[in-house]
Amino acid sequence: MTTLLPNTHFTYSMWIDGQAASAKNGQTFSRESPAHGVKVGEYPLAGADDVDAAVAAARRAFDIGSWPHLPGAERAKVLLRTAELIRASKDEFALIETLESGKPIKQARDEMEWSAALWDYAAALCRHLHGDSYNTLGAQVLGFTIREPIGVVGMITPWNFPLLIISQKLPFALAAGCTCVVKPSELTPGTTLRLGALLAEAGLPAGVVSIISGYGEPAGARLSEHPDIDMISFTGSTEIGKAVVGSSKSNLKKVELELGGKNPHIVFADADLEAALDAVVFGVCFNMGECCNSGSRLLVQRSIADDFINRVIETAKKVPVGDPLDEQTKIGAIIDGNQFEKILGYIESGNRNGARLRLGGKALNRENGLPDVASRSLNDGAKSGRFVEATVFDKVQPEMPIAKEEIFGPVLSILTFDTAEEAIRIANNTIYGLSAGVWTRDIDTAFTVSRGIRAGTIWINTFMDGYPELCFGGFNQSGLGRELGRFSIEEFTELKTVQVHLGPRTSWWAKETK
Numbered sequence: 483m484t485t486l487l488p489n490t491h492f493t494y495s496m497w498i499d500g501q502a503a504s505a506k507n508g509q510t511f512s513r514e515s516p517a518h519g520v521k522v523g524e525y526p527l528a529g530a531d532d533v534d535a536a537v538a539a540a541r542r543a544f545d546i547g548s549w550p551h552l553p554g555a556e557r558a559k560v561l562l563r564t565a566e567l568i569r570a571s572k573d574e575f576a577l578i579e580t581l582e583s584g585k586p587i588k589q590a591r592d593e594m595e596w597s598a599a600l601w602d603y604a605a606a607l608c609r610h611l612h613g614d615s616y617n618t619l620g621a622q623v624l625g626f627t628i629r630e631p632i633g634v635v636g637m638i639t640p641w642n643f644p645l646l647i648i649s650q651k652l653p654f655a656l657a658a659g660c661t662c663v664v665k666p667s668e669l670t671p672g673t674t675l676r677l678g679a680l681l682a683e684a685g686l687p688a689g690v691v692s693i694i695s696g697y698g699e700p701a702g703a704r705l706s707e708h709p710d711i712d713m714i715s716f717t718g719s720t721e722i723g724k725a726v727v728g729s730s731k732s733n734l735k736k737v738e739l740e741l742g743g744k745n746p747h748i749v750f751a752d753a754d755l756e757a758a759l760d761a762v763v764f765g766v767c768f769n770m771g772e773c774c775n776s777g778s779r780l781l782v783q784r785s786i787a788d789d790f791i792n793r794v795i796e797t798a799k800k801v802p803v804g805d806p807l808d809e810q811t812k813i814g815a816i817i818d819g820n821q822f823e824k825i826l827g828y829i830e831s832g833n834r835n836g837a838r839l840r841l842g843g844k845a846l847n848r849e850n851g852l853p854d855v856a857s858r859s860l861n862d863g864a865k866s867g868r869f870v871e872a873t874v875f876d877k878v879q880p881e882m883p884i885a886k887e888e889i890f891g892p893v894l895s896i897l898t899f900d901t902a903e904e905a906i907r908i909a910n911n912t913i914y915g916l917s918a919g920v921w922t923r924d925i926d927t928a929f930t931v932s933r934g935i936r937a938g939t940i941w942i943n944t945f946m947d948g949y950p951e952l953c954f955g956g957f958n959q960s961g962l963g964r965e966l967g968r969f970s971i972e973e974f975t976e977l978k979t980v981q982v983h984l985g986p987r988t989s990w991w992a993k994e995t996k
């Protein structure tokens with residue numbers, strides 16, 4: 483299947499209180515494809531008053547609407563229908579995300595399937611939200627804890643996996659009975675905005691979900707500080723996550739954060755090296771390395787380091803970089819100029835600090851080997867956008883910025899170690915703690931290292947697999963709280979204690995006057 487670059491852009495509305503909506507100020511903003519340099523989307527530019535309207539709708543839908551009180555089975559039907567509608571929209575949604583983000587189209591289609599699967603799984607949880615009962619408090623007392631929806635949830639998402647990340651939040655909050663206001667990244671709002679009409683078609687009552695498009699300032703900031711919002715669920719950078727925590731103080735709303743990572747891939751000499759090799763290259767190239775889970779550090783045992791590094795380089799060299807609309811492409815375009823400059827800046831810092839550049843290191847363009855993107859275009863204005871080749875540094879030292887900081891590009895930093903203790907020490911030498919991969923056939927090593935690394939997810943002999951059943955989140959500055967898994971629905975609830983007294987109660991007055 484060949485996908486051509488369309489000759490017109492998509493036009494979007496916001497979704498507020500069950501209706502398509504423009505911004506109150508009438509303004510719009512647009513997005514150019516990072517791979518093709520042409521306009522691919524136009525969106526309403528929300529101001530603080532649009533956020534306020536969306537929050538008011540969500541507040542009404544929570545305070546006097548039916549959604550929080552529907553039986554779980556009824557809420558489940560809406561989520562299951564939404565999953566089906568996402569599947570039915572898969573090709574168009576994948577195209578939208580590829581055009582906005584630069585990610586390979588084949589991968590984008592897979593992401594639509596993964597997103598739909600999250601709505602399926604959350605539907606099952608609608609019927610499994612429960613608390614505890616205490617029958618051990620004495621003959622006259624029965625105690626319960628019950629879970630209630632936390633209220634109105636604001637959701638702020640990044641640009642790297644637009645529909646997938648909102649699908650890690652929204653169906654779980656809806657399953658709990660919450661109402662929501664969603665703000666996707668200004669760079670990739672298309673599929674999230676489209677979700678509004680899909681939810682209505684699936685039977686979601688008006689106001690339960692509103693979706694606004696706009697910039698972090700003012701739209702995201704207004705959502706974070708809004709006094710009528712009870713919780714913010716945020717995915718993005720650690721820096722903005724901290725700003726969201728600051729804004730949340732206005733009414734002490736709950737904050738759940740999924741932030742950055744600098745994830746180590748630890749390869750021991752006794753591992754299945756063929757499998758590890760594939761996973762290491764996949765781990766750093768997937769989504770152009772613009773991935774919170776990117777395996778951006780390789781820690782390899784010194785006894786096999788030279789040979790393994792050579793094999794990593796040979797494999798990474800063959801990863802096809804190019805037009806994300808090409809089915810063969812595995813590394814597409816870089817999201818925007820800031821990110822592009824940031825990646826190239828880190829490559830320069832690696833060179834400057836004495837790491838050894840073994841592969842790549844350059845921006846790619848038509849002159850130095852990038853396939854011509856205009857060749858598969860219906861659009862006369864198409865030109866090659868921003869691409870970076872797969873890049874590998876070895877001889878990286880633990881204190882170098884490329885060993886500790888999130889690059890968010892296809893750049894692998896390789897360090898070596900002798901013992902498991904040393905590997906754990908290097909792995910933990912960062913502010914993050916999102917995920918890690920451990921490659922060994924020795925069960926003691928596998929579990930010792932897994933327990934020693936302070937990260938929310940550890941993969942043993944695999945990397946970046948995910949299942950809706952398994953929770954996801956970060957230690958340290960990689961986040962607060964967890965998404966996915968059966969616990970995720972609890973993130974969107976308050977826990978209430980109900981204590982029942984049976985039979986005559988000894989009165990306080992009688993006790994005092996005896």
Ligand code: NDP
Pocket residue numbers: 638639640641642643647665666667668669696697698699701702703704706717718719720721722723725726740741742743773774888890916956960961
């Ligand atoms: P940002 O933190 O820049 O932006 C995330 C979202 O926050 C965007 O919607 C942005 O809007 C919004 N925003 C910006 N400023 C504010 C503000 N003052 N108040 C409230 N919201 C604001 O992250 P990126 O979009 O650049 O995404 C990349 C980052 O996300 C990486 O660090 C990555 O590691 C992390 N990430 C973490 C994941 C995880 O699950 N742990 C998954 C995916 C990404 P706007 O687009 O207008 O700037």
